[in-house]
Amino acid sequence: MSPVLDPAVAALLDNPTTTRLRPVFEGNNISFAIGFKHINYVAEAAVLSHFRAAGLSVGSMYKRFGLGFEVVELRSRLGALLDVDDEVEAEVTPATKDGATEFTFKVAQFVERDGERLKCATSTVRVALRIDDHIAASEAYPAGLERFAVRSLGSGDRLELAATPSPYGSLVEGRGTVGSDPVLDELIGEDNAFGWRWRMPYFYCHFNDRVQMSGFLRVMEEVEDLFLASRGLAIKEVLDTRNWIPVVTQSELRLLDETLMEEELYTVYTIENVFKSLLYTARMDCYVIRDGELVRTVTGTITHGYLTEHAPNEWSMATFDEATVSALSTPKRVDA
Structure with missing residues (x-):
């Protein structure tokens, strides 16, 4: 009963x-x-x-x-x-x-x-x-x-960390690191991926303690923006030169563990597929370092494309040109 x-x-x-x-x-x-x-x-x-x-x-x-x-x-x-x-x-x-x-x-x-x-x-x-x-x-x-x-919200994967983390610096050092970083280099390896390290601010958090789902939606949007700029596809430039605006068709996020206020978040954004010259899918994995181990706290995927305005206020899917497909498909390391 x-x-x-x-x-x-x-x-x-x-x-x-x-x-x-x-x-x-x-x-x-x-x-x-x-x-x-x-x-x-x-x-x-x-x-x-x-x-x-x-x-x-x-x-x-x-x-x-x-x-x-x-x-x-x-x-x-x-x-x-x-x-x-x-x-x-x-x-x-x-x-x-x-x-x-x-x-x-x-x-x-x-x-x-x-x-x-x-x-x-x-x-x-x-x-x-x-x-x-x-x-x-x-x-x-x-x-x-x-x-x-x-x-607690879960128990994320624990990964043995070979790299020695480099000091982050003070809280006022801006938007974090997108260049060479020993932990990001280890996580990315030879993958078609982009890494970003940033300390989590209190305004992405709630209940005095931890990053909430909306904060990770913001992280997903921000790492996409940084990734595109690193591949020569900065949103403003693409909008001005090709009349394309980004569009998302699907997104998914799952909290695997807790990410605490002001912890340093290592975000890896990996391109998984570019298909039909219309859409690409990316996976986002986020990690923190605890007790000398990497803990994966968040994972998710997003599917992106572009819309183009073919008449005033009328939009249709844009077809990627060869340069865009190459930029999305070719791994590129960002120098420090």
Whole structure:
């Protein structure tokens, strides 16, 4: 016989919800479209609304139960451009399996376009509740919530480190290292990859302690930007000379372990495929050094292409020229 669940927990697990949201203006970087990061933010916001509707808002769970809301996996497929002026109807459907220790939700984003309801994105969002060491719970967990409460967010792969890490420097040394670095060199080897080392700032973190999912979406966007510049495909130059803007069709991120505030993050961005001269896929792996070992804390993939404006406000996929295919396909080391 299944245990009796608290009504709020039962609502989280069983009741679909729908909420109306608008993308944040910050995500309107090029033309009228919203970028992939903020489309993922909408999916996260829809799940946050789902928790509020059940009576278990993020703030109340932290204050009452000492539990931090953590998106630990976010997979999205983007089907249509999201306009800066769109109001999104976000449908959240619970999909948690019996006995699972993470909540799973399917999120579909719809907009109205020319009188029709158009699906612009679908996501799978997985959530854990991290027991916080900074505060003590003032109430017992509602029945059924305890299985989702974890002491840590995982145990990432441990890799023996042969290189001797070089000193990073002070917190004011800017955007980190993209040149020769012994740890990045070891991680990259001969792969068609790009490395970036940067200390994680507090504004990518939450609950006093660790980098949250939105922070890693930002890291993914930033390392892509740095990678393209290193291959002679800086976004502004490509926009000005070829009239191409980057577009993401799929993205996926999974937190394997915790990354703590002001830890140095070693990010490796590896090109996996360039296909049909239309899209390329890249894998992002992030590491920190603990007790002399590399710990992989995040992994993910992203699929990129370019759109070109063939008429005012009308966009279509651009076909890569030979120079672009070569730049994406040929490993290049960045000098210090």
